[in-house]
Amino acid sequence: MQIKGIERYLALFIPFFLAVIFQKDPATSYLISWSGSFFIFLITLSGWVKPLPNDRTLGEQLMRPLFIMQIIFAGFMSCTSIFYFLDTLGYNDFKKISNFYLVDQSRIMLLAQCQRYYCLAHASFVTGILVCMKYPKKKKYHIENNTLANLLLRIALISFPVSIFFLKIPGLSQFYFQLSALSFIAGTLALAFAIPLKKALETTICSFLYAFNLYQAFHSGFKEPIIISLLVLGVFLYPIYKKLVISIFGPLLFISFLLLPSYVNSFRQNAWSGEADETESSQIALDAALNNDNDESNWDFFVYRLSEVDMFTVFIRSTPENVDYYGATLIEQSIIAIIPRAFWPEKPITENLVMERVYNAGVVNRLSTVSAKPAFVVDAYLSGGPWGIIFYLFLYGAIAQLISIKAESLFGGYVLGSALIFSGLFQILWRGLSFEFLINSVFWSYISMIIIFNILKRAKILKPV
Structure with a gap:
């Protein structure tokens, strides 16, 4: 008998319920919930739960929320804790420390509980996406195809200096991050358009823009901009050069994950301490990464920084036992943050608002200068436990999907709507930060989207259907 309707959505939660059944065996429970996220990827990305949109080929819609956002957000949240799990079992660099290693039972119990919540969050998040995923939606405006490539280049060239302008205005720096991300996406998308068309001038300009953004990413002191720079270009080129992208960008991303921990650690030690300028620090860090001079820190990076599960265990230990659930407090603070x-x-x-709950949970000491902002799933848990995770993660996926649909409706389809506007202005949704930062950014990104739409409409670039 064929399964239809709501039963397929319920299948998304099977790994979570199985993990709960085996919770007395924490290692088994962990592995069920961890592998459960791969099960969720399989049944959603294959179209088993809900048929994939048929208005474009698979390779031509990878920037929609179901694909790149789920892979980055849910993948980072749910799949990266495997190194912490191995470390808990007594492994270092995938090697068993000792055959007589005693596993800390309280640590692995908390880890298994966190992973169950990650699996629950993944299922709730993707349910929100799928419920609201109704493509193709009727478009209100369209753009001439022969002007699209030049428009993308112009957006890239204009939005970057405008972003610098907002950076100079006190209190409006958030628009800098929006528009600089939009400039990067527009330039990368323009490059992906220019290469197959063999337009020498446009390809040169776009290549320079991309190289400049990659240069900035390497001098940011963070790994995410570098990985995203490579990933986005690969995604944009994939529909035309499938085999080439897989053979080049696949190994390139894998190598990046291996080398970036050493690079980032070395760069920060030299640049942020003032021992060397950014250019010199970058060269020192690159040499350290290629020569594997900081090998020991790689395992620490994979265990404690690639995943945020260690912080999550501290929050679970304190809430609700020592600190009560926050209820609607975090939403109220998010509304304040919007102003x-x-x-x-x-x-x-x-x-300060965000760090207060970090201090209350004992994640860091109040006298420490360390910033340790909780992830979105942690704030969902702190707001209402497992039910808070279900509610807020469903809402998270639904809102992301509705914004993507709205963008495509306003900007004439996938390329300008989801690939440019959604991926550029709402890139914060790929990671899922604390409630206050995320809600503030999404609200003003939506306002920016409407402003850009009206500018393109008045300029008669976007024309009514």
Whole structure:
């Protein structure tokens, strides 16, 4: 008998319920919930739960929420804890420390509980996407195909200096991050258009823009911009050069994951301490990564920094036993965060609001200068436990999907709608930060989307259908 309707959505939660059944055996429970996320990837990306949109080929819709956002957000959240699990069992660099190693039972029990919540969050998040995924939606406007490539290049060239302008205005720096991300996506997408068309001038300009963004990524001191720079170009080129992209960008991303921990650690030690300028620090860090001079830190990076599960275990240990659930408090603080500081100079500092719950849980000491902002799934848990995870993660996926559909409706389809506007302005949704930072960014990104739409409409670039 063929399964239809709601039963297929319920299948997304099977790994979570199986993991709960085996919770008295934490290692087994962990492995069920961890592998359960791969099961969720399989049945959603194959179209088994809900048929994939048929308005474009698979390779031509990878920037929609079901694909790249699920892979990055859910993949980072649910799959990266495997190194922490191995470390808990007594492994270092995939080698058993000792045959007599005693596993800390309280640690592995907390880890298994966190992983069950990750699996629950993944299922709830993708359910929100699928329920609202209704492509193709009727488009209100369209753009001439022969002007698309040049438009993308112009957006890239204009949005970057405008972003610098906002960086100089106190209280409006968030628009810098939006528009600089939009400039990067537009330039990368323009490069992907220019290469197959063999337009020498456009390809040269776009290549320069991409190289500049990659240069900035390597001097940021963070691994994410570098990985995203490579990933996005590969995704944009994939529909035309499938085999070439898989053979080049696949190994390139894998090598990046191996080398970036050493590179980033070395770069920060030299650049952030003032021992060397950014260019010199980058060269030192690159040499350290290629020569494997910082090999020991790679395992620590994979265990404690690639995944945020260690922090999650601390929150679970303290809430609700020592600190009660926050209820609607975090949403109230997020509404306050939306108001630009330019209009309310005395507004509470968002960082301080977020860090208060970090201090309450004992993640870091109040006298420490370390910033340890909780992930979105952690805030969902702190707001209402497992039910908070179900509610907020479903809402997270649904809102992301609705924004993508709205963008495609306004901007004439997938290329400008999801690939450019959604991926550029709403890139924060790929990671899922604390409630206050994420809700503030998404709100003002939506306003930016409407403003850009009206500019293109008045310029008669977007024309009514």
